[in-house]
Amino acid sequence: xxxxxxxxxxxxxxxxxxxxxxxxxxALSAASGRxxxxxxxxxxxxxxERRRAHVFHVERIPFAELGEWRFEQGTGNLxxxxxxxxxxxxxxxxxxDGPSGDGPYRxxxxxxxxxxxxxxxxxxxxxxxxxxxxxxxxxxxxxxANLLQLSPTVQATRSNYTGAHxxxxxxxxxxxxxxxxxxxxVDVLQSEQGSWFYRKTNRNMIVETVDDVPELxxxxxxxxGQIAELLHEDDVVNMNARTVLSCLPYRDxxxxxxxxxAQLLSWFTGxxxxxxxxAERVPLADVRGxxxxxxxxxxxxxxxxxxxxxxxxxGNREVVSWDQPLVEPVGLGxxxxxxxxxxxxxxxxVHARAEGGFLDTVELAPTVQCTPGNYTHLPPSDRPPxxxxxxxxxxxxxxxxxxxxxxxxxxxxxxxxYLVVEADDAPLDPPPAYxxxxxxxxxxxxxxxxxxxxxxxxxLACLNAAMAxxxxxxxxxxxxx
Amino acid sequence: xxxxxxxxxxxxxxxxxxxxxxxxxxALSAASGRxxxxxxxxxxxxxxERRRAHVFHVERIPFAELGEWRFEQGTGNLxxxxxxxxxxxxxxxxxxDGPSGDGPYRxxxxxxxxxxxxxxxxxxxxxxxxxxxxxxxxxxxxxxANLLQLSPTVQATRSNYTGAHxxxxxxxxxxxxxxxxxxxxVDVLQSEQGSWFYRKTNRNMIVETVDDVPELxxxxxxxxGQIAELLHEDDVVNMNARTVLSCLPYRDxxxxxxxxxAQLLSWFTGxxxxxxxxAERVPLADVRGxxxxxxxxxxxxxxxxxxxxxxxxxGNREVVSWDQPLVEPVGLGxxxxxxxxxxxxxxxxVHARAEGGFLDTVELAPTVQCTPGNYTHLPPSDRPPxxxxxxxxxxxxxxxxxxxxxxxxxxxxxxxxYLVVEADDAPLDPPPAYxxxxxxxxxxxxxxxxxxxxxxxxxLACLNAAMAxxxxxxxxxxxxx
Numbered sequence: 001x002x003x004x005x006x007x008x009x010x011x012x013x014x015x016x017x018x019x020x021x022x023x024x025x026x027a028l029s030a031a032s033g034r035x036x037x038x039x040x041x042x043x044x045x046x047x048x049e050r051r052r053a054h055v056f057h058v059e060r061i062p063f064a065e066l067g068e069w070r071f072e073q074g075t076g077n078l079x080x081x082x083x084x085x086x087x088x089x090x091x092x093x094x095x096x097d098g099p100s101g102d103g104p105y106r107x108x109x110x111x112x113x114x115x116x117x118x119x120x121x122x123x124x125x126x127x128x129x130x131x132x133x134x135x136x137x138x139x140x141x142x143x144x145a146n147l148l149q150l151s152p153t154v155q156a157t158r159s160n161y162t163g164a165h166x167x168x169x170x171x172x173x174x175x176x177x178x179x180x181x182x183x184x185x186v187d188v189l190q191s192e193q194g195s196w197f198y199r200k201t202n203r204n205m206i207v208e209t210v211d212d213v214p215e216l217x218x219x220x221x222x223x224x225g226q227i228a229e230l231l232h233e234d235d236v237v238n239m240n241a242r243t244v245l246s247c248l249p250y251r252d253x254x255x256x257x258x259x260x261x262a263q264l265l266s267w268f269t270g271x272x273x274x275x276x277x278x279a280e281r282v283p284l285a286d287v288r289g290x291x292x293x294x295x296x297x298x299x300x301x302x303x304x305x306x307x308x309x310x311x312x313x314x315g316n317r318e319v320v321s322w323d324q325p326l327v328e329p330v331g332l333g334x335x336x337x338x339x340x341x342x343x344x345x346x347x348x349x350v351h352a353r354a355e356g357g358f359l360d361t362v363e364l365a366p367t368v369q370c371t372p373g374n375y376t377h378l379p380p381s382d383r384p385p386x387x388x389x390x391x392x393x394x395x396x397x398x399x400x401x402x403x404x405x406x407x408x409x410x411x412x413x414x415x416x417x418y419l420v421v422e423a424d425d426a427p428l429d430p431p432p433a434y435x436x437x438x439x440x441x442x443x444x445x446x447x448x449x450x451x452x453x454x455x456x457x458x459x460l461a462c463l464n465a466a467m468a469x470x471x472x473x474x475x476x477x478x479x480x481x
Numbered sequence: 482x483x484x485x486x487x488x489x490x491x492x493x494x495x496x497x498x499x500x501x502x503x504x505x506x507x508a509l510s511a512a513s514g515r516x517x518x519x520x521x522x523x524x525x526x527x528x529x530e531r532r533r534a535h536v537f538h539v540e541r542i543p544f545a546e547l548g549e550w551r552f553e554q555g556t557g558n559l560x561x562x563x564x565x566x567x568x569x570x571x572x573x574x575x576x577x578d579g580p581s582g583d584g585p586y587r588x589x590x591x592x593x594x595x596x597x598x599x600x601x602x603x604x605x606x607x608x609x610x611x612x613x614x615x616x617x618x619x620x621x622x623x624x625x626a627n628l629l630q631l632s633p634t635v636q637a638t639r640s641n642y643t644g645a646h647x648x649x650x651x652x653x654x655x656x657x658x659x660x661x662x663x664x665x666x667v668d669v670l671q672s673e674q675g676s677w678f679y680r681k682t683n684r685n686m687i688v689e690t691v692d693d694v695p696e697l698x699x700x701x702x703x704x705x706g707q708i709a710e711l712l713h714e715d716d717v718v719n720m721n722a723r724t725v726l727s728c729l730p731y732r733d734x735x736x737x738x739x740x741x742x743a744q745l746l747s748w749f750t751g752x753x754x755x756x757x758x759x760a761e762r763v764p765l766a767d768v769r770g771x772x773x774x775x776x777x778x779x780x781x782x783x784x785x786x787x788x789x790x791x792x793x794x795x796g797n798r799e800v801v802s803w804d805q806p807l808v809e810p811v812g813l814g815x816x817x818x819x820x821x822x823x824x825x826x827x828x829x830x831v832h833a834r835a836e837g838g839f840l841d842t843v844e845l846a847p848t849v850q851c852t853p854g855n856y857t858h859l860p861p862s863d864r865p866p867x868x869x870x871x872x873x874x875x876x877x878x879x880x881x882x883x884x885x886x887x888x889x890x891x892x893x894x895x896x897x898x899y900l901v902v903e904a905d906d907a908p909l910d911p912p913p914a915y916x917x918x919x920x921x922x923x924x925x926x927x928x929x930x931x932x933x934x935x936x937x938x939x940x941l942a943c944l945n946a947a948m949a950x951x952x953x954x955x956x957x958x959x960x961x962x
Contacts, residue, residue, distance in 0.1 A: 012909050014737035014824045017922065118754045179747065187747035189754065203754050256495035265928060266668035273599045273670065273684050343495045360840060428493050441498065447746060448929055
């Protein structure tokens, strides 16, 4: 450049629509059980050390002690004084067709978390020794049972990165805010829990860098193989990390699927068309069937979840404190894929599930997604389909299981047992609203938003993690039941 | 079967995820300028004959003469007495970021058509002499300038096919209601005009049949090549036919694109993330900036559109009559793609456009989509980008043009000049919210909803039609300017 000769700009060139090398690089990282930067067996010690390094106290408080939050006059909505972050409001849902066809309609009201701004969940990737590593953060969140979990490099709401509060985790946000198009691996808006959130989406991103990245105490570079190993442990990999990882464009090595992609999309279009779900926001004060006490808003029969409040004191050098509402489910959830081989190709059974908070009627959900405790008062015939097949599965049929937490910034002790269960006797012609798809088809759908719900994305990440293990280790593997 | 031997059910088999033969069959139909059933030059006479065969009188009436429709007490919404069909309500839109970045925010109110139920737009396909033909209907609709246009085989709202009124065009609905998965060519929920509709989607379907189909007077089988020829004429192929045809999975024969698919999706995710559009329904009576007269609801400055009422008398043997509101734009619209070759591959310039009625912030729109008359009061710097490049294009650069109508069941005289304009001097690095994509990439996006808006889908159909012509005929072709 110092020669004074300015190179001509390169002529614009078309490139292949698909980057075929990327799938190889992902496969190599998934096959790499050892990382270049930290041994997997040392990650646990590092997480424990980070847990000790930070002050992090979470205490339940009555609503009256919430400093920055209040029940808004008139609506009774729970809002922050700044008008930012999120609100707890009411939702009125009318479903004209039942989940299994033109059945009886359902109608209910419930509290719901509303956070209209799109946050960023971003994982930075970089090659070490020719293998892609992913920068994971040891991050504390008030709702996590064990407080600290393995998280994306950044998880930032728009309030975060425009300065509504100073999160230390947004140091690396620059990589994601206007990403280099040549370095984007994943970039898609995905929904979150439609039972608890009103139309929440986050931007799921993986961006590669060739820059030097400062080695920070709360961050470690891990291969996909290492993360897969950690995904077999309870409450280690957080929800945000799982959803981002589920969107990785793994190569489909199968010769095909029971349904072609066009048939699958047509089936999905049919499911979306026959559901007529109308969800409207209503004032929290008007929500029927729920009661507000001094310390919780809860369902009259004690089912589903509570809205509670906590006070948090956190920091390592500079200690900050805040308080906030959290949604606390009443029981341990179950989310499971039944999996079976069809013509030698593994398929999972997905459910086109309507949730009140979805932007658009239904998304593909796990075969089973429920809190079994909410169904104990119902006769067996009203239990969710396939729940017993999951709960009664012999250990030898369990390809994956672990108890994992949902987002600890909004949910308190929201834990589900995630399972992948081999069920070669499951019906090839399943009931309405269910169909068999390959993991490759699910992966292809995660390139777009509003197809695969967050629980199914977690299971897709778990399934990829289970596949990364040698076959003998898949069974009876983790879970620490 | 009469032998008493029951054949074993075939073992379930996986199939390839993509049906590669389908693209060949589509290409063959597109290359077939002659049909097996009717000559293209006879279609016009048939349309004229069908126009004569039907009684169809449309008369403007004051709102007070609407028999089955009324302004609802309190809200002032325009509703049908049955509560079915559609309603005209108000919409309040707040856009926090301007269309070209973090610009000034916009806020406005307007009337909007709300029709929450999902209709079916279905075209039946069948092979004659080894070539796919498509069953097109000569259908009258009150808002069409020439009353009768070439329409899909069926266009049915849920009210139609569940019997809210008896449409004769729903005879063939059975092919689409629960389609044979092995015969589905197109099946996707697509948005419609976000400036006039509140979150409207229709199910766009093409289903193949091998059955005998009765030869009805109002229906003709045409090849894609024949339809392409007719798409070059003004007001012949209706909007519903165009959007369904735009979703046909044409093969992408290009070696690639300026942006890989992952880069394009990332760019789109960025556009969706940086827009914050909140559109809420408000009572029509409260809409600011619009006034209700005896015969029209119109904008205070006479811009955009009016809501009017018509009385319709229709039928061939049995004459039925009804009245209904229609939305009438105030001027001729312009919708255009700029197209240029990059590295020898044609690309079109798309615009990530926010419309208040979209389900989700932005969709990909034509390079230019506006009613030029709405901008005459503004200084040149406030005119839509690229509008002058389209309006001033020399005839030799116009690859396609025709004046086409929007949906005649909801819109009155809603006509736009659709153009595809060669612009090899257009900037390779366009302004924010614009990017270059190949027709193959647009086609791939039409497999999913809420990516490509209805005007861009029309232009995609027109582009495919222009490509089907021998190169010499592409210029100065139709349009009858």
